[in-house]
Amino acid sequence: MANTLHIVADENIPYADEYFSHLGTVKKVHGRSLCAEQVAQADVLLVRSVSQVNEALLNNSAVKFVGTATIGVDHLDTAYLDRKQISWANAPACNAHSVVDYVFSCISQFAGLWQQLLMDGHSVGIIGLGNVGSRLQQRLLALGIKTKAYDPLLSDTSLPLDQLEQVLACDVVCMHAPLTNSGPYPSYHMIGMTQLQQLKPQAVLINAGRGAVVDNQQLLSFLQQRPQQRVVLDVWENEPQIDLPLLPAIAMASPHIAGYSLDGKILGTAMIYQSCCKALAIAPKPLANEQPLIPFEIPAHLTAIAGLSYAIKQVYDVSEDDRRFRAAMTAAAGDAALAGQYFDELRKNYPERREFSCYQITNSPQLNQQLQNWLGASGFVLAAN
Numbered sequence: 001m002a003n004t005l006h007i008v009a010d011e012n013i014p015y016a017d018e019y020f021s022h023l024g025t026v027k028k029v030h031g032r033s034l035c036a037e038q039v040a041q042a043d044v045l046l047v048r049s050v051s052q053v054n055e056a057l058l059n060n061s062a063v064k065f066v067g068t069a070t071i072g073v074d075h076l077d078t079a080y081l082d083r084k085q086i087s088w089a090n091a092p093a094c095n096a097h098s099v100v101d102y103v104f105s106c107i108s109q110f111a112g113l114w115q116q117l118l119m120d121g122h123s124v125g126i127i128g129l130g131n132v133g134s135r136l137q138q139r140l141l142a143l144g145i146k147t148k149a150y151d152p153l154l155s156d157t158s159l160p161l162d163q164l165e166q167v168l169a170c171d172v173v174c175m176h177a178p179l180t181n182s183g184p185y186p187s188y189h190m191i192g193m194t195q196l197q198q199l200k201p202q203a204v205l206i207n208a209g210r211g212a213v214v215d216n217q218q219l220l221s222f223l224q225q226r227p228q229q230r231v232v233l234d235v236w237e238n239e240p241q242i243d244l245p246l247l248p249a250i251a252m253a254s255p256h257i258a259g260y261s262l263d264g265k266i267l268g269t270a271m272i273y274q275s276c277c278k279a280l281a282i283a284p285k286p287l288a289n290e291q292p293l294i295p296f297e298i299p300a301h302l303t304a305i306a307g308l309s310y311a312i313k314q315v316y317d318v319s320e321d322d323r324r325f326r327a328a329m330t331a332a333a334g335d336a337a338l339a340g341q342y343f344d345e346l347r348k349n350y351p352e353r354r355e356f357s358c359y360q361i362t363n364s365p366q367l368n369q370q371l372q373n374w375l376g377a378s379g380f381v382l383a384a385n
């Protein structure tokens with residue numbers, strides 16, 4: 001079967017040619033406008049979260065494998081794919097550390113927040129303790145920060161789980177649940193006015209899961225009542241046409257890029273390549289992806305908290321995402337279609353971002369012990385003594 005497949009791939013899947021072209025022809029498509037005609041002749045379909053993969057898309061095609069280079073699967077009608085015996089795969093955890101880096105960068109934006117979490121016993125609540133939530137929890141616990149976690153679908157975890165009310169009462173509340181509309185705990189609009197009112201007034205709410213897990217209209221009403229509440233949104237209802245009046249009320253805003261590290265994206269492609277080869281019983285070709293560590297120094301005079309904030313902001317400053325996003329939305333001047341176009345363009349042209357684990361602090365032996373410990377716990381690589 002090798003070299004004969006018709007592969008249709010979202011143009012925003014990096015390294016699709018490098019991975020897939022030995023299997024056949026790779027035709028690039030615009031993911032958001034993907035239509036049935038474009039997949040009619042396809043054997044393999046490779047998508048991102050912006051393509052709805054369902055009966056309407058695939059009914060007249062011979063697609064045998066669908067791969068999504070993402071963690072989330074809410075854009076796939078998996079019941080339909082299973083019924084039609086079309087193999088499918090996502091890329092679990094591919095960009096999980098990228099999302100955790102995003103949360104760390106967000107924490108660094110709020111003056112005094114690391115101090116409160118690291119020194120004053122403040123806590124982080126996590127909603128959804130899967131691949132992202134559990135990695136976030138591990139890094140926070142390694143820093144000695146208290147966490148609470150709500151995940152009603154997890155029965156087996158080594159750490160105790162908490163009620164939603166307890167998590168909402170934390171000082172930082174991070175949303176990492178997938179978007180679901182059915183089952184015993186559908187997450188669609190699980191955070192509405194009632195839950196928002198349970199937040200502490202000084203708390204920070206971060207949604208880096210899926211937009212519609214938070215009811216955006218109720219969020220806007222809530223923020224009109226409580227404008228000082230700090231809310232970070234990476235994901236929005238109705239992307240790419242977000243609710244523009246909500247934006248000024250949001251403390252830190254980004255266009256769904258929390259998982260957009262280069263490392264996470266490449267891993268996503270590699271994972272669906274492996275799954276595709278397995279599903280179609282093709283031997284995968286070995287592809288080396290070893291990247292050298294990026295050397296990085298921290299001014300040795302900095303205190304531990306200042307040094308940690310410095311390191312995080314140097315390697316990934318989410319305020320730059322916020323700045324570019326607000327500028328683009330302002331330039332759209334209330335034109336919803338244009339705003340949607342700019343939202344997608346910001347994502348398509350996202351600057352290269354590497355994960356914390358790609359950076360080696362070359363002067364770490366000269367830093368104070370507390371800072372060394374915190375940098376290591378945050379995911380940076382320390383130079384050997």
Ligand SMILES: NC(=O)c1ccc[n+]([C@@H]2O[C@H](COP(=O)([O-])OP(=O)(O)OC[C@H]3O[C@@H](n4cnc5c(N)ncnc54)[C@H](O)[C@@H]3O)[C@@H](O)[C@H]2O)c1
Pocket residue numbers: 071072073092093095096099127128129130131132133150151152153154176177178179180185186187190208209210234235256257258259260
């Ligand atoms: N913003 C981004 O760039 C970005 C990047 C990666 C993933 N995501 C989103 O984050 C989601 C989580 O990623 P993951 O890798 O941890 O997924 P995962 O499937 O590993 O874990 C999700 C966890 O959420 C739990 N969950 C399900 N419904 C819940 C509910 N109603 N309340 C609380 N918990 C619930 C599940 O039991 C599971 O443990 C993905 O589904 C995706 O939609 C966003």
Ligand SMILES: O=C(O)[C@H](O)[C@H](O)COP(=O)(O)O
Pocket residue numbers: 012047048049050069070071072073095256257258259260
């Ligand atoms: O689910 C995921 O992996 C993330 O949300 C991912 O970053 C989505 O990226 P997209 O497919 O929309 O480019």
